[in-house]
Amino acid sequence: MNSFFSTWSWKMAWRDARSNKKRLFVYISAIIIGVAAQVAITSFRDSLNTTINNQSKELLGADLEIETEQTPPDTLKAYFKELGGDQSTITEFPSMVLFPKTGNTRLANVRALTGNFPYYGTLETMPTEAALEFKSTPSALVDQTLMTQFGISVGDSVRVGRFTLPIGGALTKVPGESAATAMIGPRVFIPQSVLDSTTLIQRGSRVEYKQYFKFDDQRDMEPIEARLDSLEDHLAIDIDTETIAERQEEIGEAVSNLGKFLNLVGFVALLLGGIGVASSIHVYINKKISTASVLRCFGASSDQTMSIFLIQAVVLGFLGALAGTLLGVGIQYFLPSLVSDFLPVDVELTISWLAIGLGLFTGTGVALVFALLPLLALRKASPLYAIRTLDESITSLLDNKVKASIYTIIVFTVFGYAFLLTESWQTAGLFTLGIAGAFGLLLVVAKLLMQTVRRFFPSHWSYVWRQGLANLYRPQNQTSTLMLALGLGMLLVSTLYFSQDMLMGELQFANRDDAPNLIFFDIQSDQNEPLNQLMEEQELPILQNVPLVTMRLDSLRGRSVQAITSDTSSHVRSWALEREYRSTYRDSLINSETLLEGEWTGRADPSQGAIPVSAAQEIANDLNLEIGDSLTFDVQGVPVQAYVGSIREVDFRRVQPNFFMLFPAGVLEQAPQIYVTVTRAPNQEASARAQQAVVQEFPNVSAIDVSRILKTINQFIDKISFAIQFMALFSILTGLIVLGSSVTTSRFQRIKESTLLRTMGASKKQIIKILSVEYLFLGLLSSFTGLLLSVSATWLLGYFYFDITFVPNGWVIIIGTIVVTGLTILIGMANSRSIYQRTPLEVLRTETT
Amino acid sequence: MDVSTILEASNITQTFRSGDHQLTVLDQINFTISSGTTCAIVGPSGSGKTTLLGLCAGLDRPTKGDIKLNNVALGPLSEDERAEVRNKYVGFVFQTFQLVPTLTALENVMVPLELRGQKTEDVSEEAIELLTEVGLSDRLQHYPSQLSGGEQQRVAIARAFINKPKILFADEPTGNLDAETGATIEKLLFDLNEINGTTLVLVTHDLSLAKQCKRTIHLKNGQIEKDESSSPVKMEQINN
Structure with a gap:
């Protein structure tokens, strides 16, 4: 470590860097965007939190909010009076x-x-x-x-x-x-x-x-909340309270979750940058072996030689991080416009020193960690390489144990940073696993690709094609790096795109010819018949007309809801215990329902004992229900004894009233009830006409216009996905920079052979063709692999998370592949200009030093 | 080891693994070299010349045997300790010059002394003097890519002598140069060697270069075929 601080090492690092500016810029460029993404998001998160703290009272608009779902009883009103203020x-x-x-x-x-x-x-x-x-x-x-x-x-x-x-x-x-x-x-x-x-x-x-x-006094909220809790028990009604502190915490948590998610998306860009760093420093150090060996011959120790390049890595990493940090601070001013619609406050943007510190630290850290492998390998470079050339890559000098340790350090760095961002071991673990899985898969594909090309090499192809194709597997090729950089970028961006596409596709159900698209609810019993007549007059079919009875759960398996909620060892979800159930009754199941367990009873007589009800699978899970479990419902003051007769699967995606608890006919007919009517309007005009007619005649009846809701969801998803895509853009940009840097570093590999080919008479056109063929295959295969992986990821997401079967859009795959391949060729050729535009001697003199 | 002996090789054997085979490059080599002498190691390609040079200079460890350089046994030393020995006692001239491409001629020459911790301003005068001696006073700030082959090798020679080595190892020092430039370099090498009283060990194919040394060790198939001492033939005599 002493060597790192010695004047000689710093002097040599500077001398060496002087004439390698271009190559070293390539090294730092890859991390700039990733750091910028991190700093922008963290700064924005910080500003948002400060704003929430500064404007905490405005979040609620008052010191205390007390909410009930019915007119507050006199006892509660009396307490309000007692509270004063x-x-x-x-x-x-x-x-x-x-x-x-x-x-x-x-x-x-x-x-x-x-x-x-x-x-x-x-x-x-x-x-x-x-x-x-x-x-x-x-x-x-x-x-x-x-x-x-x-x-x-x-x-x-x-x-x-x-x-x-x-x-x-x-x-x-x-x-x-x-x-x-x-x-x-x-x-x-x-x-x-x-x-x-x-x-x-x-x-x-x-x-x-x-x-x-x-309250004008600094009122302590705790005793008030305790008193309201006891009133809730006493009055047997729901009383919800919210204080400024609670609202602040609630919003702070939501903001923090959004920030964490965006931070993770941005982190992928930083990781891609890390790959870029690893790739360019690997090539750079490979070229420095003879310099290091000569220095060793003249007496430099292994630490001294390594320090020269370690200093360069640290300083350049820091400079890259600094550039990224400055860029990130600038970008944060653009972020509010992306998410302002979702924020309850107007963000006051401030400079976040935490974000700046974090950006500088992580940028330098990532650059250093990803440069470790070739740097440590350089310590192993023997002075003998001054008189004998090393034919293999420098990392071949490291034994597998050291390599494994470095990879472990990288994995722990990723995990540690993900934990720092998310504060959750589980999320950080899943993220690290996911990234490692994607890296692993892309590397395996790259390896398979090289083996396949080698094994089934088309020896009858023309020279130019053979040469370009062989570049994919020749020593010191860039295949793995480009596969990772391009593939991962494609994987991330297209998974976001496909997921959005899948969700929107699923939501288009309202456009199907037979799907309901207009729902009227809150229809009073005496309005039901006249409203149905009105529908007939409007020539709209009544697809469903169901009664709805509100009720609450009083006890479950003989224990009162209150007892279960206060029991900390209970696994029953409290929302399911405390919610208001809006149930219906009928004598048969409908086509969106499938019986899973037990037996469906279509009609029951309350005088004959407990009523067999059917529970939807979701609520059965949350209440831990099994067939035969007893339930007591409070149907607007009247206790109804029931038991779980059956559990059924309900397709909740259907546009119609769906029910957690379904009663048989013969029980609830006399209970106070309201109705829901489901219809389908052939077009927007008919829908608007029907809604107007209903509002005129039955002002209390509300309507859900499904197509309007879809439009709203669409707008919502658009806005959210824009914010996510904005963050993913950092990954694409980094991907392109890594692509550019990989191409630039691979140029140093290709330069000698291209110049030799030119010396031996290859035309400029032939050189261009050879390089184009190499980039064509690289772009084609990496983008296609990234897309295929993203199709798999979206399919898994659909299957396990959204319960949707994902069918990929073939055109997206084709167009995506063409665009990325085109970009790869374009960037590749732009970076290789010097090889074919200058004379061989000129190239050899300038590029090989 | 005699006080006047600068280099002693005892039972040096070097083997490499090549696939399933064990390849013996040097087999039981023994010799000593006296301080201040000039010695050429000659032999056909693959005879083990460069390998022997590398081992003698402490750039590598022999599979068997030991090397003593200026009375220091290299065997037990770590790589960094050997580096220290090289910095104190050894100079190098390579066939491919091996200048650090990112350093100027002057900086290349200063490296060995700077490695000892000496300040640039303290060593630059000495380095300029040496570069002037090799005829490159007008090329101090030039990078290797801006110099001809002969000029690069002159910088390398200046670098080799800056730390006043007790022994100088030269690997085909004229191998990459044309005859005329090669002759100039040879003269420079021997002259500086004589002035500084350095021991010179050089590996070469070139028998006329070898003849200028007081002693010639002939290697064949990893063994010493012949070890002959003679009066060195001066460059001028060869040319005549």
């Missing part, structure tokens, strides 16, 4: 809204507000004063995106239920909510005073009652 109430529910000016309807998220909420941050509106005036006017605030979509302006009116009111302002931002919220459910704020006039709050309506508090 400034209070606001929001009654929030989904409902159709209609714009009389254009006749457009849309399912919206209606919020009836009383009080001064938000206490922190503001409801941002155009005009600004609308946020303050809408409660007294009274008027509505409508999401700006919705108004733009339907060509509505401030001053026009909106009908909510049976009440029409003027639009006082366009809503642009609600504290703590992202712009994407408007895509899912556009928000409409109305004053609480007009809520009754809408007549929308009826039996079965899905309403959330939210009470917001602002």
